[in-house]
Every structure is written in C-alpha cells, then in structure tokens.
Amino acid sequence: MPTKLKTDPKPIAGSQQRAPWINRLSGTTKIVILLGLSAIGMVSYDTRYLVLLTAFAFIFYAAARLKWRQVRGLVYAIIGFTLLNLVLVYVFSPHYGAEIYGSSHVLFGSGFFVVTTEELFYLLNMTLKYIFIVPLILAFLYTTDPSELAAGMNRIKIPYKICYAVELSLRYIPDFMREFKQISLAQQARGLEISKKAGIWQRVKGSSQILLPLVFSSLDRIEVTTRAMRLRRFGTQKKRTWYMSHPLAKLDYGLIFFTVVLIVLGIALFQVNGGRYYNPFN
Amino acid sequence: MNEKKSSRGLSVQAVVATGIGIAIVFVLKRFVPIPTGVPNTTIDLGEAFLTFLAAIFGPAVGGLTAFFAHLFTDLSWGDPWWSWIIADALFGFLIGYSRNLLKIKQEKLTTGKLVKFNVLQVVANILCWGVLAPLGDIWIYSQPAGKVFLQGVTATITNSLAIGIVATLLLIAYGKTQNQDQKLTKE
Amino acid sequence: MSTPNIVFKNVSFQYRNQTEPTLKNVNLEIMPGEKVLLTGPSGSGKSTLDSLLNGVIPAEFPGELHGQVQINGREITELDITALSFEVGTVLQDSDAQFVALTVAEDVAFALENDQRPVPELHERVAQWAEILDLPELLSHKPQELSGGQKQRVALAGVLIDNEPILLLDEPLANLDPAAGKASMELLARLADERGLTVIVIDHRIEEALQVAFDRLIILKDGQIIANDTPAEVLQTDVLLKNGLREPLYVTALKDAGIDVAQLSGLDDLPQLELPAQMGQQLATWQASLPQPPVETKPQPLLRGEGLNFGYAGQPPLFTNFDFTINAGEMVALVGQNGTGKTTLINLITGFLTPRSGSLTLGSQPLEQLSVKERAERIGYVLQDPNQMLSQTMVFAEVALGLKLRHVPADEQQTRVAKILKVTGLYPYRNWPLSALSFGQKKRVTIAAVLVLEPEILILDEPTAGQDLAHYAQMMDFLADLNRDLGVTVVMVTHDMNLMLSYADRALVLDQGRFLAQAPPAEVLTDQAVIKQAHLSHLSLQTLAQKAGIADAISFAEKFTAYERSKQHAYQVEN
Known part of the structure; x- marks a missing residue:
C-alpha cells in the first residue's frame, strides 16, 4: 500500500512474539481472565488480595517476554495518570482514609491536609486497583491474534452479530487511521491550521473540516460493506461458525478454573472482612 | 428498509455501522x-462522531459502539475503567433515541429539531457523565465524591461542547445530502 | 442446446424515488458457460441490471419490476438476496470493501461460516480454494498487506467457495495496474473454462477486458440493450464510439485508415488477428500521411529532489539516495506498479511525509522549511479520491475554502473563484451542493479548489479514474490546455498507457524506489525490459503496426493518438 502510517497500528493487538504458552491460549480464555479479574479487582479493597492478583497478572507479563521499549510509553502514561489521580484524591479528601477505616493515626502535618496512615493506606489500595491488571493487559495486547477475539467472544455466548461488529472494527482500525491521516494532511494543504499554534476554538472547528470527509466516506463504507456481507449471507442464520475458533486445551481449562477460584476467594474475603475493605487498623 | 427478519437481533447494516463506528x-x-x-481533560471528537452515528442508526448501534470504543481505548492505555465505560455505553444508547426525533433520512432538518437534539444531548451528558459515572466511581471504586464529581462535571462540559459544535455541524451537513428533492438548475 | 440460465423477458425497472424507468424493455438470454462483457456509458443501467441479478434489488433498492427475470429456471420474484447468493456470486467493484474479515483465510471462509459449516470443513475448503487461486502463503495476511490483484483473488475465492454457477464481476479492472488487470482477466477466463461458469463482467475498459476471449459483448444505453453480439461483430460497427465508449484503439485505427473491418474475422482477438497484406499496406500508407507530433524539450528544472532517503517505520528503506527532476512547463507521467512508491514520492514532495535526509528545491526555494499549507500554495496536489479532499457542502464554498483559510479579501475571493470555476466548466454548478455532483464532477471541483491557489505545479493522482471516454477526454484536454496556456507544470500518476503516450512529454517509470526509465513515453513503451519490470503494458497499436509491417511501431502509435486527440473533440459531450 502506498500510504502507510508511520505510527504502527498496534494498540489493540499487535505482532506475535515467540512466547512459550501464552500465545497458545485461546481468545476465550483471555477474555474470561481479563473480564473476571477486572471485575473482582474493581470491587475488592483487600490489599492482600490485590497484591495476589497483581502477582498473578505478572505471570502473564513474564510469559509474554516483552521488550521494555515496547511497553515503555504505555507504562509512563499509566504512571502519570495514576499519580495525577492520587494527587487529586488526596487534595479533595485527605480524610477519606480515616473515614473508611474508622480511625486516624496522624503521621505529620495538621489541619485540612493532615497526613494519616489511613489515608496513605487507602491511596496504596487505590494505586493497586489502578495497576494490578496492567501487566495482564500488556501481555495480552502483544500476544493476542485479533482474529481470535470475535470467535472467543462468541464462545462465551455473546451474540455473534456483536462479535462480528468487533471483528469488523479491528479490520477497519488500520484503514481509518491511514484515512484520517491522509484527510488531515489534505485539509492542511487546503489551508487548515491544526498545529498547536491555533487556538482551541479554531482547532475544534478545524477538526470538523477533517471529520466531515471521514464521516461521509464511512457512511459510504457502511453501505457497501453491508451489501458485501448480505451477498455472502451474513445474518441469515441463528448462529455462525468461525474459521478461527479452536477447541479449548487443558491449559485453557486450567487457567479458567484458577481464575474462578481466585474470584471465589475474593468474594469469600468480603465475608471474612465484613465488607470490601481489609482493615489492619482495628 | 424492507429487511427480511430471518434471524433475530441486529440488522446487517446495524452490525456494519457498529463495527465501523467502533473503529472510527x-x-x-x-x-x-x-x-x-x-x-487530564480533552475535547473528545470521538463522542461527537458517536453521537452523530447514534442519531442516524439508533440506540443499539450507539450503545454498542460507545461501549466497545471506550473499552478498546482504555485497553490500549492498559487499564479499563468500567464505571466510565458503562456510562459511555449508556450515553450512546440514550442519544440513539434522537434518531426518532430527527428522522434525518426522511424529513428536513429544522432548527427546532437541532435545538431539541442539543437539549437532549446536554441532558444525556449530565445524566451519564455528571451523575452516573461519578456515582459508579464512588460505589464501585470507592473514590471520594469531590474528585469524581470534578472529573464528571468537566467531562459533561467538554462533551456537551464537542457534541454541540461538531456533531451539530455533521448533522447539518448530512441533512443536506439526504433531502435533495429541491430542483437544481444550472445558472 | 441447453436452456439459458439467465432470461430477461420485457424487463423494465423503475426505482421507487425516480420518475423514469432505469431499465426499459430489456430482453436477454445468457447460456450456461457463456462469458459476457456488459458495458455502457455512465447512467446506462448497468448497475441496475447487476443488482437485479444478485438480489441487491429489491433488498436495498425497492422499485417496480415489470416483465420476467429467470435465473437457473426460477423466477426472480421467488428468490431473495440469500437464495440468489447460491446461484450468483458477486465480486463488488471495491475489492477492499468486499474484504470483510481480518485475514485472507477468514474472508474466504466467510460465506461458509454464515452457513454454519463445521470448522474442519471450513479449513478444508479454504485450503482447497487457496490452492486454486494461488493464495496459500497469503492466508494469514491482513487486507492492508495485499495488492489490488491479490485482494481480487481473495474476493473470487470467497465467492467461488459456494460453487455458484454464475459469477458477476463489477468493474474488475478498476484499481489494477495494466499487468495485474491482464492477469486478473486471464485467471477469470481459466476458472470459467475449467468450472463451466457463466461469467458476466461489467466494465467500460473494453480493450483491457477483451485481452481474454468473451462470447458476447452487450451494450446498454439509456436502459436499453443497443448491441448484443459476439465482440468481433460489435467491434465491426461504430456503436461503441457513438455512445461515448472507448473502442480498442487498434480497431479505431483500422477504421480510420478506411479499412473495411467487416472483412476481418476475429477482430476482438488482436494477437491472432490476420491482417491481409493489402490491408497492412493501406494502414501503412494512411499512417504515413499523418503528421508527426512535434517533440518539445523543456529542459529548465523546476522541482528537484537530491539524495532523498525515506522508509516507513519498521520496513526496509524505500528510497535510498534518490534524485529526480521535474522541468518547468512539462507534463510528466509517473508510472509503475502498485505499491512501488509513486504515492510516497508525491507525499514527500507535498510535505505529507518527511524524508530522513536529502533536499527538495522548487525553483530556488528549498522546500524543507515550508509547511504542508505553504507548499500547497506552490504545489497543488489532487488526491485520487475527491471525497478525501472535499469538506464543504456547496461548490462555491469548496473552491473558495483555500483562499478563505489564507485570509484573502472577500472580493478577491469572489473574482478568483469565479474565474477558476469558468476555466473548469463548473460555473453553472457554483450554487449546487457537492452531494449532487457525479464522481467526475467532484474530481473537477477538487482540481478547481487546488488551482485557485495558482500553484506552479499540479500533481494529480489518477486524474481519469472512474470516468468514461467523453469525460476522460474532457478532463485530459482541460489539463493540456492549462499546461499550454497557463504554463502550469503537470505531474500525473497513472496506469493508463494510452494517456501517457497521448499527453505526457516525459514518463518517469518508478520501480521499488528507483527509476527504471526517465524518457519520452514512446521510448518507454518500446523497452520490453522496462515494461515487464514495471508492470506496464504494450499498446495494442504497437501490435497492430507490427502486423501491418510498419517498422516504426511507436511512431505510428504517437501519430495516431495525436490524431485521435484532435478528433475526440467531436465526441465531447456538453454538460
């Protein structure tokens, strides 16, 4: 193709690395692990449990054998994002930790911005909740064949039409990145100023000059693609099969089983702790 | 559309619109x-395009597109934030009902309709970003109210603005391509 | 005699939102195993006929059907788009849109997946069809990684996997370079013969399509069939040219020389055509009487690139120490196979891409410091797809946009835009919405929008893509006038060898980041090695000259195309 983007379209799923077992995992397994851990980690505030989840996630990260330069940019972005959130939380509610844990051990400072052990502990938990799943996602981003996702989603009973919409989106992301870039340059040649020099209002209006061609070409694309799919009988049956679907292997079942155990453990801890928080202060 | 309903669920066109919508x-x-x-706040053109798409193809396409596009964006940053993903999906779903209001494929787009559309989008933004997303952050993630409402209000304002300007422009331009019954003459 | 598998009896069709029927009283029979080329000027009803055959009408476009259409013995009214898909396989014009899956294998399997065939069967049949269409090593490739010809083979596999008896192809030659187009037609002919398929090709590139044998050539005009015979018979008449369609150039040459083509059998098969000696003599005498077009040399360099280095991230470098020169006042054709760096080179010139090193100079001005916007004021670039450039809703506003964004005073905008609109013949449409224009008209709007900035160089990517003969000639003559009268230097990226010979002073043949040749088109077209390497093609005129024993085949081709250009004005349609 003549016009390639310099930015490599890899965000959702990229090239496969030589990794021992993680590449053999089926898409279904990865979706189940990701959704399951993400859901339980979202709710739980048990520090010990979150550390356990983080350790589990790092097993996948290690298996993916990623190079630091591959993930460097994302890791910095996540650190920046997490720090910003921590600061915001602290600035808005320095007493939130004390409120949750029902005690207040002052470390230093006084007045509104007093620093308590409870607040720091709460912030530690929050940080864990932000980052525990990151190693897992990084590993999956770089080791998952995008073709497996739709088939994998359909296996966990998500309606096949929704799964196919996802397949189509993955097929079109590189195309639209290229097209967006091309249109944006063509509009700059027309005289559009979209650099940082222009004011925000100018940039919003300017971007609609880029969006308009993109929107109309995408509406055309929707029409032609619909025709192409109907001419090959998409959506005429209650189900469909998938070229890319593979039966689950022992490893898949094993990991799904282990994930379920982890989730049950997380729920059990709610009972033990009498709630979502693990409270070391009483 | 006289699509034969030989199977349940989305029409083929809705599937394609969702797929292409997620990508864009x-x-x-x-x-x-x-x-x-x-x-940490940006003008999100994605929301403007989402709104435009939902206004043409309806709630199902809007909701699904919003859900997966937000999920993919979060995943590509390494961190899904479910309360906002769900709020976005709900926003896409709600704003999809503006299809019934605008009827852009059949009827002329009037200023009155655009005003109503904008009222609707602002209300949907307030509900989803100003109320639901922060409440989700509080209930699910146990974050302090002050912080999440600040983020929610900022998102409400920037999204309402992006949609109010960009999506409205897109709708006007699209409306002009749909009703071409006026007689064109060379002069 | 077997029974026909497609029958049209007194068929008329009118779209619901139109006042006139698009097809009028069409009668047609196509026998099993026939290969049919269906052609006609824009708006003749070709696509309506196509949509009736595969069920897109009425599934997407409702309307009123009169008369009888039967496919494989069944009434079309009893068949919907799904049932029809088992009888008629359709390859859409846009093979990129036809590709709906993430990889080749999945796309080939798509129809069978939708039929819920078991997974092992999917793999087996995909492997089988990949073998037939020479795709095995491409199975895991993404659409973005394929050439136009490869995408078309994937599209064929994805359709043929159903074993339908009828195959329908909409403009299979669009977007292919000459060599890929020929290969594609040959593949199609081979498949049709081996599998006994009925093949219907809809295309207006008649000469290119007829590189393989068709049984029938059908011409539609205003919704009616005006010719329906063997290609040889149809070519003997003047029905093509009269209706704004491009005749194979060698046929036009024979006719212009006053040769009675009715005496020639197999007129559609040039390689096998036997030209009697006295006819060859007649052709030779006629061509000797044609004036030799003047060769102008324009040696003053205008745009120069020196020592350019460029490669896409993660790929081997495309240009290494690359030099090029465009001379002032030239019309240059940039040719070469798809994906060989033509568009990349243009993007480096326009500033869409930045070279790793090397210099670009326009006149005496180094281009490096100029932004995309500033370069555009001196180097106008018309993209292949006008839809990527158009961002306004009305014609006048679109053309004025570049001036407006450059803060040109309003009254000056008015006069400059009006002037350009008149030059481009768009003035009558100045108050029209862009959405009401045809593809060719939109392309002209983009040219106007670029010209209004009064650039010194105009670069056009595929200026004539998607235009029929009349509009093609109009567009090219317009560019030639601009070049001659206003002194605008014109660079055209093209796959059309006839266009190159007729209009270009010089051809730059690009191959994998280097020039294979920089020479007058005639020289390029006589260099066998360059033609093969760069995926170009010979002209049929050269073959004809050889058959007639004319020694200087390329000079014959040059003279003839110059003569054609002067004659074509006669066919130009007013809009």
Missing part, C-alpha cells in the same frame, strides 16, 4: 484528542 470512535479518542488546558 476509537481512532478519534485514541489519537486525536484536543487538550483543553485543564489537566
């Missing part, structure tokens, strides 16, 4: 944010 909204969210000057 993702590209816009991920690669073309316009910073506002307020830290």
